[in-house]
Amino acid sequence: MSFHTPGAHLSVLHYGNICTSRAQFRCRTSMNRVPIWFERKFEFTFPVEMHPNLCARLRGTPARLEDLVRGFPRDLLTRKPQEKWSAQEHAGHLLDLESLWMARIDDYVAGRDALTAADLTNRKTHEANHNARSLEEILKDFREARLRPVTRLETIDPALFARSMLHPRLKQPMRLLDHLHFVAEHDDHHLAWIWELLKASG
Numbered sequence: 001m002s003f004h005t006p007g008a009h010l011s012v013l014h015y016g017n018i019c020t021s022r023a024q025f026r027c028r029t030s031m032n033r034v035p036i037w038f039e040r041k042f043e044f045t046f047p048v049e050m051h052p053n054l055c056a057r058l059r060g061t062p063a064r065l066e067d068l069v070r071g072f073p074r075d076l077l078t079r080k081p082q083e084k085w086s087a088q089e090h091a092g093h094l095l096d097l098e099s100l101w102m103a104r105i106d107d108y109v110a111g112r113d114a115l116t117a118a119d120l121t122n123r124k125t126h127e128a129n130h131n132a133r134s135l136e137e138i139l140k141d142f143r144e145a146r147l148r149p150v151t152r153l154e155t156i157d158p159a160l161f162a163r164s165m166l167h168p169r170l171k172q173p174m175r176l177l178d179h180l181h182f183v184a185e186h187d188d189h190h191l192a193w194i195w196e197l198l199k200a201s202g
């Protein structure tokens, strides 16, 4: 069948990646797999004046997370396909990293030599047993934890958003502004995983 026949065109529309509301979780399209976080490369070119937008993005993550997991039963949220993290563990991991992001804001403000290094084994999340906790508790703790850096950023000298430090794993200089983008991308990475896991279970 030619791709230009009306039928083929309609089926592309029907099975294309146009998904609406709750149906999005049942969408049968082949969404790309979530890219591997440690393989991500970053280029930072945006102007430092973008900091209010990045703060708004970071502030919105708890709401987006809550929206994503709402209404799913516990057994789906805690399911561990191939012993990998469950959706709830991905949510818990976002909470686990908040102390690192706060420490790094402190590094920028204090003008330290290097940014605090992350634990690349994610031991905290592996040992936390987030599946045993209530999801509501994780969501509430994450919302509270995320308000701390967002509130802190509102009070610092705006000139600090341009201060640059070396990222310990990427060996790449990052302005505080760039690091906020990095955190927002890390948020999105785990939100994408949660979506992927819940969609697959629908």
Ligand code: NI
Residues within 6 Å of the ligand: 037, 093, 186, 190
């Ligand atoms: Ni992560």
